[in-house]
Amino acid sequence: MEYQIMEVKEQVLADNDRIAAETRAALGQSGARLINLMGSPGAGKTSTLLQLIRRLGKDYKIGVMEADVDSDVDARAVSEAGARVIQLHTGGLCHMDADMTARGLEALGVGDLGLIFLENVGNLVCPAEFDVGADLRVMILSVPEGDDKPLKYPLMFTVSDLMLINKMDAAPVFDFDPELAAARAKALNPGIQVFPLSAKTGEGFDDLANWLKQWLEEGRKRV
């Protein structure tokens, strides 16, 4: 007997992409820009945020959505740094999707914000599959994770606009080649911008903050 085959996930992703596009359009009108910050658990997403809030917080009113399985450790630190924060408990879900992000933005309140970060769930797989409506996708690869990660998690490196190589201060004690990691990411995604840095020492963050300021100003002109 004959039977149909239905690609369920494609439909789920199509719905997701529609909501993400709506979010992007709404944020564009309000003047706020959303950055989706992704990376493994422990890659340094929160400490990266703290470095960026310190450098960008004077020029831009910053909001942060902290997606986490169930703690609020990160939200507290980010709130103390001066950003407006909402903690999103995902209860075991491995990623944020566009619908959850839209609800988070509504609860955060975006009208007065210039820059919003979503700190996504710590995972190199699922977050890469879901467009949340961000204007910029930033992934963090940390030195101790290894320079082979673009080979193992190609989608994450393919969808990201920026690749931050964090924990460069630990490079001497790990067998990690930043140029090889960058070359592997660029083989998947020639346009990816690579920033070696250390959220611990602050090394490299001035370059990143300048790049982001320029990107934000170009966005403003376009509005």
Place this chain on the structure above:
Amino acid sequence: MEYQIMEVKEQVLADNDRIAAETRAALGQSGARLINLMGSPGAGKTSTLLQLIRRLGKDYKIGVMEADVDSDVDARAVSEAGARVIQLHTGGLCHMDADMTARGLEALGVGDLGLIFLENVGNLVCPAEFDVGADLRVMILSVPEGDDKPLKYPLMFTVSDLMLINKMDAAPVFDFDPELAAARAKALNPGIQVFPLSAKTGEGFDDLANWLKQWLEEGRKRV
């Protein structure tokens, strides 16, 4: 500074439950009843379905939604047994939710069906969290998996109406105590009905088929 905490997953599940309730109401009006069949990979979901189609297919027009990561091996076998089948490729998603199920039902076409099975993705965790709109939740625990599974995956045993203990023909070679497994499930869910059986030999399936016929007839009277 203060910050809000938002339970994202609770909102996702609330949306899911609303859609599930709509599905259940719509199926109730059409006269079809939906069974959500869950269990680990290899527990014997498809061979259980084949035994049930053989016993119930004369009295009820049966439809089957085969949710699978990417193969259609199961769909072919079930289609050859005489049921109307749709294969749902979940592309890595670990469960079916109410929305995906509603789309599957629409594609399958339910107007002429009396009984519909959803063979859920092989997994003891995520499928237990999502109400798909089924009238009956059936989980399969197979002897080789061990009688400790109710302790390790309590939600699955809590939400299921029926627990099938499959591969009883293999009980002599495994250290599996079916009474202990049943007692552990009933400690979580006193109303759970337990059926020891073997989809390989057919043992125990007449009892299960009779129970299901009675359940289906009671459902018919209620409509």
